[in-house]
Amino acid sequence: xxxxxxxxxxxxxxxxxxxxxxxxxxxxxxxxxxxxxxxxxxxxxxxxxxxxxxxxxxxxxxxxxxxxxxxxxxxxxxxxxxxxxxxxxxxxxxxxxxxxxxxxxxxxxxxxxxxxxxxxxxxxxxxxxxxxxxxxxxxxxxxxxxxxxxxxxxxxxxxxxxxxxxxxxxxxxxxxxxxxxxxxxxxxxxxxxxxxxxxxxxxxxxxxxxxxxxxxxxxxxxxxxxxxxxxxxxxxxxxxxxxxxxxxxxxxxxxxxxxxxxxxxxxxxxxxxxxxxxxxxxxxxxxxxxxxxxxxxxxxxxxxxxxxxxxxxxxxxxxxxxxxxxxxxxxxxxxxxxxxxxxxxxxxxxxxxxxxxxxxxxxxxxx
Amino acid sequence: xxxxxxxxxxxxxxxxxxxxxxxxxxxxxxxxxxxxxxxxxxxxxxxxxxxxxxxxxxxxxxxxxxxxxxxxxxxxxxxxxxxxxxxxxxxxxxxxxxxxxxxxxxxxxxxxxxxxxxxxxxxxxxxxxxxxxxxxxxxxxxxxxxxxxxxxxxxxxxxxxxxxxxxxxxxxxxxxxxxxxxxxxxxxxxxxxxxxxxxxxxxxxxxxxxxxxxxxxxxxxxxxxxxxxxxxxxxxxxxxxxxxxxxxxxxxxxxxxxxxxxxxxxxxxxxxxxxxxxxxxxxxxxxxxxxxxxxxxxxxxxxxxxxxxxxxxxxxxxxxxxxxxxxxxxxxxxxxxxxxxxxxxxxxxxxxxxxxx
Numbered sequence: 001x002x003x004x005x006x007x008x009x010x011x012x013x014x015x016x017x018x019x020x021x022x023x024x025x026x027x028x029x030x031x032x033x034x035x036x037x038x039x040x041x042x043x044x045x046x047x048x049x050x051x052x053x054x055x056x057x058x059x060x061x062x063x064x065x066x067x068x069x070x071x072x073x074x075x076x077x078x079x080x081x082x083x084x085x086x087x088x089x090x091x092x093x094x095x096x097x098x099x100x101x102x103x104x105x106x107x108x109x110x111x112x113x114x115x116x117x118x119x120x121x122x123x124x125x126x127x128x129x130x131x132x133x134x135x136x137x138x139x140x141x142x143x144x145x146x147x148x149x150x151x152x153x154x155x156x157x158x159x160x161x162x163x164x165x166x167x168x169x170x171x172x173x174x175x176x177x178x179x180x181x182x183x184x185x186x187x188x189x190x191x192x193x194x195x196x197x198x199x200x201x202x203x204x205x206x207x208x209x210x211x212x213x214x215x216x217x218x219x220x221x222x223x224x225x226x227x228x229x230x231x232x233x234x235x236x237x238x239x240x241x242x243x244x245x246x247x248x249x250x251x252x253x254x255x256x257x258x259x260x261x262x263x264x265x266x267x268x269x270x271x272x273x274x275x276x277x278x279x280x281x282x283x284x285x286x287x288x289x290x291x292x293x294x295x296x297x298x299x300x301x302x303x304x305x306x307x308x309x310x311x312x313x314x315x316x317x318x319x320x321x322x323x324x325x326x327x328x329x330x331x332x333x334x335x336x337x338x339x340x341x342x343x344x345x346x347x348x349x350x351x352x353x354x355x356x357x358x359x360x361x362x363x364x365x366x367x
Numbered sequence: 368x369x370x371x372x373x374x375x376x377x378x379x380x381x382x383x384x385x386x387x388x389x390x391x392x393x394x395x396x397x398x399x400x401x402x403x404x405x406x407x408x409x410x411x412x413x414x415x416x417x418x419x420x421x422x423x424x425x426x427x428x429x430x431x432x433x434x435x436x437x438x439x440x441x442x443x444x445x446x447x448x449x450x451x452x453x454x455x456x457x458x459x460x461x462x463x464x465x466x467x468x469x470x471x472x473x474x475x476x477x478x479x480x481x482x483x484x485x486x487x488x489x490x491x492x493x494x495x496x497x498x499x500x501x502x503x504x505x506x507x508x509x510x511x512x513x514x515x516x517x518x519x520x521x522x523x524x525x526x527x528x529x530x531x532x533x534x535x536x537x538x539x540x541x542x543x544x545x546x547x548x549x550x551x552x553x554x555x556x557x558x559x560x561x562x563x564x565x566x567x568x569x570x571x572x573x574x575x576x577x578x579x580x581x582x583x584x585x586x587x588x589x590x591x592x593x594x595x596x597x598x599x600x601x602x603x604x605x606x607x608x609x610x611x612x613x614x615x616x617x618x619x620x621x622x623x624x625x626x627x628x629x630x631x632x633x634x635x636x637x638x639x640x641x642x643x644x645x646x647x648x649x650x651x652x653x654x655x656x657x658x659x660x661x662x663x664x665x666x667x668x669x670x671x672x673x674x675x676x677x678x679x680x681x682x683x684x685x686x687x688x689x690x691x692x693x694x695x696x697x698x699x700x701x702x703x704x705x706x707x708x709x710x711x712x713x714x715x716x717x718x719x720x721x722x723x724x
Binding site for chain 1: 573633648649699701704705706707708709710711713716
């Protein structure tokens with residue numbers, strides 16, 4: 001319980017923010033990679049404590065937001081198939097496909113269940129041998145171990161009625177793509193603490209060196225975020241570009257090695273399309289050949305489904321940090337959490353929804 | 368878990384024509400329906416008005432309205448899974464929920480009606496336990512269940528039992544909650560910890576176990592309201608933040624009254640185990656349902672007096688001021704966060720969806 005108050009202390013927050021104000025001598029743009037961090041920044045008003053020199057750019061780290069529209073449409077097609085029990089994390093239910101979302105499929109009689117763990121889906125498959133149980137496996141490295149474990153378990157138990165629609169994405173290739181993009185404004189990164197708790201930090205020093213960019217592994221509580229920002233600003237002001245771990249209570253250099261072994265066994269790296277960003281080489285995981293019997297895309301033959309994005313949606317620019325959500329012409333007008341044009345307005349971790357829900361309708365904020 | 372019913376010791380007052388479970392015939396209006404009423408509902412709810420078993424119930428209101436005043440009516444339907452949970456049951460909710468709707472107008476609840484939509488296959492013992500809990504809640508709240516109805520739907524078409532209750536109460540002539548407009552300077556009070564009921568249900572559904580069990584706050588609030596009105600008759604508005612939680616009520620108040628509301632994150636009372644469960648499941652305690660709490664908008668100068676009266680009442684012991692009505696940002700609720708930032712509290716869209724990570 002202590003963690004709920006320990007890292008939200010107002011006095012320490014003010015002290016850290018003042019320290020950041022003292023060391024920042026010129027404008028810096030820092031990208032927090034993870035959607036969970038964006039959510040916490042907006043929810044707690046962390047950015048409102050920062051000096052004007054420090055700009056936070058909200059990165060592409062919301063798994064719901066970067067899942068391609070095709071994948072959503074494929075999920076919807078599978079979920080609408082008679083006899084299927086379709087399992088998903090909660091916030092995927094409202095994500096719009098080309099024509100509808102999982103809620104509307106559920107309303108028409110689809111059997112759609114919100115689960116907290118893919119292992120719950122495996123259990124459902126065991127309990128309903130006459131039904132096809134499909135789990136929508138999205139997420140970054142954080143959710144991958146449990147998803148991999150679920151497939152491994154299903155295979156061990158000889159379950160023939162379980163499969164996964166996999167759309168996993170990886171952080172380091174995304175950082176590389178952002179640094180290589182011609183319009184890049186990012187001076188430093190707050191790396192996603194929970195991703196690093198699984199994968200460790202060893203992937204990041206080469207990126208920091210190659211692109212001469214500070215990377216600080218950062219947690220999710222207000223004080224974690226302020227400390228991460230303080231360390232990146234300090235590096236930038238001192239002309240350093242290193243990997244630092246500001247989330248050592250959770251993250252180690254080597255990460256969770258048993259989890260990495262399960263991932264390596266079940267998944268294979270592949271090129272992956274990121275919604276709003278484009279295709280990034282070696283930036284996703286799919287099921288390895290040994291587990292292809294559990295691939296829902298093959299089992300339900302939905303691989304041919306393609307989709308076209310709304311031309312009004314500027315989620316791509318938001319995800320790449322070149323546009324603030326409230327600078328999008330459709331923000332709060334054609335596009336609201338009730339009528340989302342893109343996934344960044346759907347997930348509570350999405351930058352657009354975070355801005356809308358916190359009343360950031362203009363750059364000055366609401367209050 | 369004293370609130371978990373023990374069916375092993377339950378002695379069914381049957382023979383209900385030898386059916387241990389509800390069958391379609393129990394809703395057919397014939398002898399089986401009669402059995403259900405006589406063996407399950409009447410033993411629980413019996414009172415002279417109900418015992419006549421007419422199609423409707425006549426009530427002599429002369430005594431109830433002797434001092435003048437106004438009738439207040441409300442109806443609500445109750446669907447909850449599981450039927451029994453720590454701190455209550457669908458039976459408690461069906462009584463307290465409607466009682467509280469009446470209480471928010473300052474009324475004294477008097478009579479309830481009860482309609483049961485029962486799923487074929489429900490154990491008669493469970494139904495009798497629901498009725499027993501309802502009767503106990505009605506007695507505690509001082510209301511009588513005076514007429515009712517039962518229907519049976521096919522297995523798979525309901526979650527055991529759905530209950531509708533309608534209530535009648537009387538608002539004394541001198542009471543007028545909401546006659547004075549809400550204005551800047553008014554204070555917003557909460558009668559106690561928020562989010563208890565919703566998280567009690569979630570913790571059962573998700574199989575979460577905490578060192579300290581999360582218990583529903585289901586309770587009748589008209590006694591608390593009477594104590595508050597005795598301390599200050601000029602209370603501007605009362606709301607019971609059920610579905611959609613306190614966030615929904617606050618946004619509705621700001622919108623209807625065209626005022627701004629500012630709340631203080633650190634002042635919002637949330638039990639540690641509820642805060643922890645919300646954190647784990649990615650939910651916001653402000654959006655979680657309550658079944659025994661109220662929010663009050665009161666004149667600023669009377670806030671302390673009302674709070675003192677609330678804290679003397681068993682259902683208001685943890686009452687606190689959580690915010691104030693302000694002139695700026697009309698129709699918006701803004702929270703001052705613990706670390707000194709601000710954020711707007713939105714109207715929850717619908718169902719709260721757990722975040723992925």
